[in-house]
Amino acid sequence: MTHVAAVTRPRSRFLRRLPWWLGAAFLVGTAAVWVFPFVWMISASLKDNLEMFSGGLNLLPDTLVWENYVRAWNDANFGRYLINTVVVTVITVVIVTVRCATCGYVLARYRFKGSKLFLGVLIATLFVPTGYTIIPVVKVSMQLGLIDSLGGMILALSGAAYVSAILLYYGYFRQIPRELEEAAVIDGAGFFRTFFSVMLPLAMPVTATVAILTFITTWNSFFLPLVFSFSRPEIRTVSVGMQAFVGETATDWTGMAAAGVISILPVVAVFVFMQRYFMEGISGAVKS
DSSP states (O other), X not given: OHHHHHHHHHHHHHHHHHHHHHHHHHHHHHHHHHHHHHHHHHHHTXXXXXHHHHSTTOOSOSSOOTHHHHIIIIITOHHHHHHHHHHHHHHHHHHHHHHHHHHHHHHHHOOOTTHHHHHHHHHHGGGSOGGGGHHHHHHHHHHTTOTTSHHHHHHHHHTSOOHHHXXXXXXXXXXXXXXXXXXXXXXXXXXHHHIIIIIHHHTHHHHHHHHHHHHHHHHTOOHXXXXXXXXXXXXXXXXXXXXXXXXXXXXXXXXXXXXXXXXXXXXXXXXXXXXHHHXXXXXXXXHO
């Protein structure tokens, strides 16, 4: 009996852990499928055009062609496009974060006539396709003389609703005890001091989440930057600058792959640096 029990225990332990191992194997396989295109793009950026098409799914280049990155950075003017993108993205992230934080705070902590209606309208705008707003935004920008400028591009990108960001702040601020605000008011703090000195620092996880989402959205925006830089190629962003590799008779695929790696690395770096705050912000907003 003792021998049978000793054999049964490892078997039962294995059966209990089998679902966990199967789930882990499934997640690893799924992650490999998602990561493979990015790894292949890095590999393609180090090949010549002939090897890129003849190599198939082979990830190891026969010869490392670093000239692709030099060509993308200098000849395609991608260095300038990257600077433009950083300027536009950083300023847009700051404007959107402050605007959405104040809006979410007011909706969560104050009750006024039409507040529920306003919140319902915000939620309804989630179902409006983004393409429908491009024409009025461009028309207003032309009337204000903001077209063909980085300033106009920033205002157009930061002027979107960003309803998901507002709802994240709304859900987070609702769960914060009101005693904190009451203590600040007793100390003589007004609305702005209470918000910027007490409430906004507490919402740092949500702020990181909104900053990451806005960063990714703005960095990858194409239609508005295309329209605003149509007659001024020098203010293009990286997403629009990809067109520089497409010619009338040929396309520089390896140069485009190198430019793609250059453009995506800042996004990956920002997400890796702030992923802990991103997860805390999402879990905090959902928990509320």
